Amino acid sequence: MSAAPLSFAARGLIAGAAQPVGCYGGDEPENAFSDRTADRRNRADAGVYSAASDTGDFQASGAHIVSGTTQPKPLDGTGWIGKVLAGLILGATLAIGLMGILGLLFHADAQLKTAASQILRWFPGPVWGLVVAFSFLFRSPRQAWLTLVLVNAGVWILFFLLHGVMA
Numbered sequence: 001m002s003a004a005p006l007s008f009a010a011r012g013l014i015a016g017a018a019q020p021v022g023c024y025g026g027d028e029p030e031n032a033f034s035d036r037t038a039d040r041r042n043r044a045d046a047g048v049y050s051a052a053s054d055t056g057d058f059q060a061s062g063a064h065i066v067s068g069t070t071q072p073k074p075l076d077g078t079g080w081i082g083k084v085l086a087g088l089i090l091g092a093t094l095a096i097g098l099m100g101i102l103g104l105l106f107h108a109d110a111q112l113k114t115a116a117s118q119i120l121r122w123f124p125g126p127v128w129g130l131v132v133a134f135s136f137l138f139r140s141p142r143q144a145w146l147t148l149v150l151v152n153a154g155v156w157i158l159f160f161l162l163h164g165v166m167a
Contacts, residue, residue, distance in 0.1 A: 073139050082141025084132065090148035091131030095124035097155035104162045 138144035
């Protein structure tokens with residue numbers, strides 16, 4: 001007595017389990033494994049079994065079936081040059097803008113021996129380094145550039161507003 005073929009949802013819930021080819025409706029014997037099934041297991045992320053029909057028009061993974069949501073793109077090393085350039089270029093302008101805002105708030109002057117001047121003198125380096133380091137946490141170079149441009153715009157708008165009010 002043969003068991004009925006499993007639906008796509010039931011096969012998706014079986015994480016990493018080896019499925020006989022007969023469950024997919026193939027022409028191979030009931031207990032044989034095809035290259036197609038092995039390829040699907042090899043492509044699955046973190047042991048989640050990915051099921052697809054013979055025609056390839058339907059593809060669903062077990063994680064999507066169980067949770068009903070899609071997972072965000074994982075952090076990886078792709079696009080690192082764009083992320084670094086965003087951090088270097090826009091991080092510098094961000095650090096200088098923040099230094100300007102603090103200079104206006106502290107009423108700093110050109111005397112280098114005051115505490116406010118010393119704080120402002122050493123402030124941009126660590127901020128710039130942190131922006132470059134955290135720029136790797138963006139999922140893509142495009143996201144890094146867009147986010148840092150928006151943050152820069154906000155900082156510089158605030159600087160010019162404070163400069164206009166305090167001058």
